[in-house]
Amino acid sequence: MLTLAPYEFGGFVVAAGFLGQTPAFALGDGTVRLFPDGAERSVEVHQGGLLAACRSQDGAALITGGDDGLVRRTATDGPVETLAELPRKWIDIVAAGPQGAVGFASGRNAHVRLSSGELRDFSAARAVGGLAFAPKGLRLAVARYDGVTLHWVNTQAPAQELAWKGAHARVLFSPDGKYVVTTMPENALHGWRLSDGQDMRMTGYPGKVKSVDWSARGRYLATSGANAAILWPFFGKTGPMGQQPLQLGTRSDQLVTQVACHPSEEVIAIGYQDGMVLAVRFADQQEVLLRRPGRSGISTLAWDSVGARLVFGTEEGEAGLISLNG
Template sequence: MPTVAPIDLDDHCLCVAFVGDAPVFALASGLVVRLDHGTHRHELHDGLLAAVTTLDGSSLVTGGEDGKVMRLDADGTETVLRPAARKWVGAVAAGPQGAIAFAEGRTATVLMADGKQRAFEEARTIEGLAFAPKGLRIAMARYNGVSLAFVNGAAPAVDLEWKGAHTQVTFSPDGRFLVTAMQENALHGWKLDGKPGDQRHMRMTGYPAKIKSLSWSAKGKWLASSGAPSAIVWPFASKDGPMGKPPLELGQRADTMVTAVACHPVEDLVAIGFGDGMVLAVRIADSKEALLRRPGKGPVTALAWNKPGRLLAFGTQAGDCGVVDIAG
């Protein structure tokens, strides 16, 4: 039977993660709380907007309304990657070879591990950032599509156009697909490995609400998403991804919406957070459900598994946070 260790942080939790082995909770105020043999509080920003873990899980990178970009290491060390500035940092991303990217307005900046920097300018505000899983290539989501650029190359960025506002962007783990969340309650995807002339667009529509949470399954066969009364899980195993195939609908509830999803790091299993604070785990193969947390205060806004997949951290809009041990 799963056991829950609660922590009440009394503020909107934007992001949860495991840094090293310790759960961390990043709050909208700019406070990051780290649970590591006690409760450690790190005042990183005057207003937090974005947070992401590095690929090796050793650090949390954050951006805020104060224009700062910060890194919090597993031992509690705080590093200023970019000091306070005039523009808000609305998106951050972590990539291969220790690369970090952040977006402020129409500019994205990539910071390399060796201290080199590269800036990319767009005509419209950059809303989302993602690194390709291999090679230093960055995707920048904006109005009317995504720009794809090689960090170390001189070639101009490739434009993937689709009308509308694109607010998040993610690569599939194998790098074959790129998917964005849109302002208009839909996902849009591009097939990146097709031959010239192939149908490269994928439209994933029909959501009743905005999609705020996306998560790839361990091997990249599935993409789970929020924005409906169940977790909408799209199939990506075939060469054409979800084109012509219906999604799975997991954890269906009649009276509340799915607000956060997190796929298990090993098994084909999805943790699903709801608008009333409930958290379920659902197996993709047979839709079998396990209750991880009963309803609480506020919608679930963030979910994250630790690397072995035994612990699940959760955060809510009301700061009603905690860690679930699924083995009890």
């Protein structure tokens, strides 16, 4: 049995997720909305716009960046903590790392704040497109024009350069740390196998890939940008090269805008540009309708830690909590 608790925020939902068991929504108006025990708590986090958000790795807090130049940490209780401040800058990229580290970027500069409060700075020749931390070790990937730079945050070891012509936006490591993948504005993904620098191209999308997520155990990389969720296989020695992707939740007239893989099962939640949300099982492509179309496209999707609940948000501020077990 499915139940849906709808919320109405009246503005763009930048990110949604669970802080422990509490649904949390980061809104473009600068607030974070929390729902402990079902009751709404609104927290003013940024004066102006909230531009980027992600969960801390321990799942206890939301890390946000705004056009007020602040990087802030919001938990379910206690005051909002300011982690860093860059006056007159827009913080439009944030990333959560191990050991309490937080990455953030503005323009051509990437920064890492360690749990001690110390800041480490990394400059790029062109604007930073995305940040990601490796699954092991304090290593930071900085996406930029013409490739990705990998920095060891706590050592003086030389950076590793991964080159490919063009702009690179979102970047992520595979869960086993063997691959780095970026999204590109020409409706494509690019990847590198770190053991030997082998390039991988994943193309054919009719739209831009704005959402990516690894499946349970990292066997597939799920992506938006087509009229189905495209899942590239990353098992085997060559990753996706020479293998056909899965195509799940195909709709002839709507593009996928968000994907979220179940934390333990080979199941995916898919959000579309008309606001519909489906759950689809990899093995037999069985579909379950989780939400009917709404007023605008799905802008964020996230499961809880056990895969029993799902939160979503939309471009126009519709949002909700879907419980799969009634």
